[in-house]
Amino acid sequence: MRVKFVQSGGVVGAARGCDLDSSSLPPAEARELESLVRSSGLSASGEFLTAAARDLRLYEIHLESGAGSVAVTFDDHTLPEKARPLVSFLRRNAKPQGRE
Amino acid sequence: MCQRDPIQCIIPPYITERLLRSDDAEVRARAEANLTAAANMRAARARAQAAPSLMAPRSPTVGKHRLLYDAKKSDRLPGVLVRSEGQGPVADPAVNEAFDHAGATYDFYDTVFKRNSLDGDGMTLVGTVHLVEADGRGRFVPLDNAFWDGRQMAYGDGDGVIFRRFTRSLDVVGHELTHGVQTFTSNLDYEGQSGALNEHFADVFGVLVRQWKNGERADSADWLIGREVLVDAPTRRGVRDMEHPGTAFTRDPYLGTDPQPAHMSKLYEGQSDNGGVHINSGIPNRAFVLAAKALGANAWDVAGRIWYDTMLRLPKRCEFHECAEVCVQMAMALGADAGRAVSKAWANVGVTAKVYA
Ligand SMILES: [Zn+2]
Numbered sequence: 001m002r003v004k005f006v007q008s009g010g011v012v013g014a015a016r017g018c019d020l021d022s023s024s025l026p027p028a029e030a031r032e033l034e035s036l037v038r039s040s041g042l043s044a045s046g047e048f049l050t051a052a053a054r055d056l057r058l059y060e061i062h063l064e065s066g067a068g069s070v071a072v073t074f075d076d077h078t079l080p081e082k083a084r085p086l087v088s089f090l091r092r093n094a095k096p097q098g099r100e
Numbered sequence: 101m102c103q104r105d106p107i108q109c110i111i112p113p114y115i116t117e118r119l120l121r122s123d124d125a126e127v128r129a130r131a132e133a134n135l136t137a138a139a140n141m142r143a144a145r146a147r148a149q150a151a152p153s154l155m156a157p158r159s160p161t162v163g164k165h166r167l168l169y170d171a172k173k174s175d176r177l178p179g180v181l182v183r184s185e186g187q188g189p190v191a192d193p194a195v196n197e198a199f200d201h202a203g204a205t206y207d208f209y210d211t212v213f214k215r216n217s218l219d220g221d222g223m224t225l226v227g228t229v230h231l232v233e234a235d236g237r238g239r240f241v242p243l244d245n246a247f248w249d250g251r252q253m254a255y256g257d258g259d260g261v262i263f264r265r266f267t268r269s270l271d272v273v274g275h276e277l278t279h280g281v282q283t284f285t286s287n288l289d290y291e292g293q294s295g296a297l298n299e300h301f302a303d304v305f306g307v308l309v310r311q312w313k314n315g316e317r318a319d320s321a322d323w324l325i326g327r328e329v330l331v332d333a334p335t336r337r338g339v340r341d342m343e344h345p346g347t348a349f350t351r352d353p354y355l356g357t358d359p360q361p362a363h364m365s366k367l368y369e370g371q372s373d374n375g376g377v378h379i380n381s382g383i384p385n386r387a388f389v390l391a392a393k394a395l396g397a398n399a400w401d402v403a404g405r406i407w408y409d410t411m412l413r414l415p416k417r418c419e420f421h422e423c424a425e426v427c428v429q430m431a432m433a434l435g436a437d438a439g440r441a442v443s444k445a446w447a448n449v450g451v452t453a454k455v456y457a
Binding site for chain 2 (some may be wrong): 006007008009010011012013015016048049051052053054055056057058060061076077082083084085086087088095096097098
């Protein structure tokens, strides 16, 4: 299973992200990631944004597995409760994105 | 493509446009159906965006009226009321900073532009401090952000490692409140170049509130946004540098390197950040600083006036060159020299205003 993640926006606007492949992670981390993906309930692609808000952070999550791929974008206010533990995990693994 | 709440689901228009040109009749038919759905969705969004004006609490005095709430380290807005207009300082510095900076922003718009609050009609300024975020496991973590939710401002305390209290910075508070002003005026679409202009105007009036409050003249003013929200480190000076976009932080272990372009030739064309709204704002930001320095005196008196008049006149969907054209027209109303200076400032960042092309 492969999980690509980008956090962008917020008033600060600095992007962070990671690209994780469970086959190359230590076994315990791979199990945790797969379990968090399963319990996140993310099964359909889409963009879910709060129209009236400004400076919320955005979370792009791209899941690829044998079952297919799912690409979702949420903001701080639309991120489902069930997906928050996954986003916390991905944030801990994220590094600055963009220009060196 | 979108299977949840249609109001919050945005099909990027360029994708629909591409599908409409498809050779495949079925794809075209689906794209047309999408357009109809999108039109319905836009109508719903328009209603949602009109809601703040209907729900805006009006000041009882029709003048400056602030209400400050404390989320008490929860993720619920607005929280508990802790300071109202007319009450003196409290023990909590975050409350006093948010209160004072909202007051300075109100006074700035009132004095410089004769604008009575965000809606121009004495709307109460509502803010919440000590907001945190849930990690989904019943725990709360510090919020490294400040935002405008469509009705009120909200401020996190920062993690104490990279970020400090977001209320510390007058230009950040002015930035958030200017998102509020825009909600009631141009309401620029929050994606692509329109969104970058929305961010740009928030930075312009955020920085001008501070320069006005501190009496900083354009030639010697500080153009950094959010200096006070960062824990000091040699790799970061602020969250944005309006004069030199792309230099606010460099190889920072957490923030990385400032992604803002200073010229159209470096326009960000990716998907993140609603199509780079906090990234591409660097281009108009630099145009503003160049114009403000060329026009001289206090940036809020001349350049600020031109940019304020421009902000009120832009359509919801607007590209940089369209903004530049309105901006040059507003400047020309002050004289040919001002028009030329503003046109040159935009040209310097690679944006041509047709009025002078
Ligand atoms: Zn903003």
